[in-house]
Amino acid sequence: MSKTEWITQELDGLKQAGLYNTIRTIESPQGAWLMVDGRRVLNFCSNNYLGLANHPKLVEAAQKAVNQMGVGPAAVRSIAGTMTLHVELEKRLAAFKGVEAAITFQSGFTANLATIPALVGKEDVIFSDRLNHASIIDGCRLSGAKIIAYEHNDVQSLEEQIKANLSQYRRALIVTDGVFSMDGDIAPLPEIYEVARKYEILLMVDDAHGEGVLGKGGRGIVDHFGLHGKVDVEVGTLSKAFGVVGGVVAGNAVIIEWLRQRGRPFLFSSAVTVPDAAACLAAIDLLENSTELVEKLWENARYFKAEMKRLGFDTGVSETPITPVMLGEAPLAQKFSRELFEQGVFAMAIGYPTVPKGKARIRVMISAAHSTDDLDKGLAAFQTVGKKLGVI
Numbered sequence: 001m002s003k004t005e006w007i008t009q010e011l012d013g014l015k016q017a018g019l020y021n022t023i024r025t026i027e028s029p030q031g032a033w034l035m036v037d038g039r040r041v042l043n044f045c046s047n048n049y050l051g052l053a054n055h056p057k058l059v060e061a062a063q064k065a066v067n068q069m070g071v072g073p074a075a076v077r078s079i080a081g082t083m084t085l086h087v088e089l090e091k092r093l094a095a096f097k098g099v100e101a102a103i104t105f106q107s108g109f110t111a112n113l114a115t116i117p118a119l120v121g122k123e124d125v126i127f128s129d130r131l132n133h134a135s136i137i138d139g140c141r142l143s144g145a146k147i148i149a150y151e152h153n154d155v156q157s158l159e160e161q162i163k164a165n166l167s168q169y170r171r172a173l174i175v176t177d178g179v180f181s182m183d184g185d186i187a188p189l190p191e192i193y194e195v196a197r198k199y200e201i202l203l204m205v206d207d208a209h210g211e212g213v214l215g216k217g218g219r220g221i222v223d224h225f226g227l228h229g230k231v232d233v234e235v236g237t238l239s240k241a242f243g244v245v246g247g248v249v250a251g252n253a254v255i256i257e258w259l260r261q262r263g264r265p266f267l268f269s270s271a272v273t274v275p276d277a278a279a280c281l282a283a284i285d286l287l288e289n290s291t292e293l294v295e296k297l298w299e300n301a302r303y304f305k306a307e308m309k310r311l312g313f314d315t316g317v318s319e320t321p322i323t324p325v326m327l328g329e330a331p332l333a334q335k336f337s338r339e340l341f342e343q344g345v346f347a348m349a350i351g352y353p354t355v356p357k358g359k360a361r362i363r364v365m366i367s368a369a370h371s372t373d374d375l376d377k378g379l380a381a382f383q384t385v386g387k388k389l390g391v392i
């Protein structure tokens with residue numbers, strides 16, 4: 001037997017279980033409509049909440065920056081120096097979020113991998129929401145700290161775990177997603193903050209799906225709840241609503257300074273490229289100048305969800321533009337997605353292990369880029385397929 005035979009067997013197993021991930025190829029820029037595998041389809045998949053991924057202002061800023069500064073940063077910032085664009089981006093992000101300081105990373109994923117091990121280690125404990133994102137889980141594991149999961153969005157469960165365990169450890173960290181990406185529900189951050197304050201525990205929130213979506217003009221979950229100065233560490237991504245790529249950690253100055261000294265993806269991996277940084281700066285300009293896109297996003301989300309409910313679909317517990325369409329078993333969700341594609345709608349099925357078994361769904365991602373006419377076309381397709389498959 002060859003050394004890789006076990007991998008072939010595992011892959012076959014995934015295919016048989018309907019869990020093999022087939023990735024479609026997109027042949028156009030991101031937007032309300034996409035060319036996918038040769039067809040023009042309505043885009044209900046991407047995290048391009050504000051339509052910035054192909055916004056003319058961001059494209060122009062990236063082109064201009066490339067002409068002036070080239071493409072790559074060419075080395076790790078802490079070794080070969082950091083470009084003015086990256087420094088400027090961190091200053092602007094801190095001001096936008098109303099915090100003392102910010103540091104950027106290559107992605108939201110690496111921001112979590114950098115931050116958690118810098119804050120806690122082997123002698124410490126992490127209280128982590130059971131449904132936290134994979135990058136938080138990996139960051140927790142990398143830290144070597146004891147990981148104690150509390151029940152999802154359950155502050156009582158969090159406090160019980162703290163009471164039972166805190167005294168056995170040197171330091172502690174509470175970490176939660178801000179918006180949970182599969183259900184679209186929001187962490188009860190004010191209540192979590194009260195617990196963190198009571199037990200004097202560092203509080204970290206990953207606001208990847210709240211950045212550019214929640215709060216005034218998209219300033220995120222801390223702004224949404226009016227918790228300025230109370231959350232120690234706010235992680236965000238520049239790859240979702242910001243439409244580009246990159247991660248950010250915002251918070252008090254001493255933590256950010258510490259991450260510049262001890263955040264391993266900062267010390268051992270290069271920064272985002274020149275056009276990335278320039279495009280992100282243009283995104284901040286847009287968000288600071290107008291709340292129009294964020295308002296349009298929410299207006300679209302409210303409309304789509306209300307109409308889906310009226311059609312008889314179960315859209316779960318979402319409080320954000322993330323709209324899960326609950327279907328139950330994974331094969332049904334996959335069939336639903338294929339039928340939607342036939343109707344010209346690109347919306348992915350999500351099943352185990354991304355969501356629990358029996359909770360498979362289609363996840364619709366609403367964007368400010370959608371017109372009402374686009375949403376109506378999507379609703380009509382859902383109605384057709386829903387009736388055909390006996391869901392409504």
Ligand SMILES: *Cc1c(COP(=O)(O)O)cnc(C)c1O
Binds near residue numbers: 108135209245
């Ligand atoms: C998407 C996401 C990330 C990863 O962000 P990238 O910038 O794409 O690496 C991290 N955390 C959460 C909660 C996310 O939803």
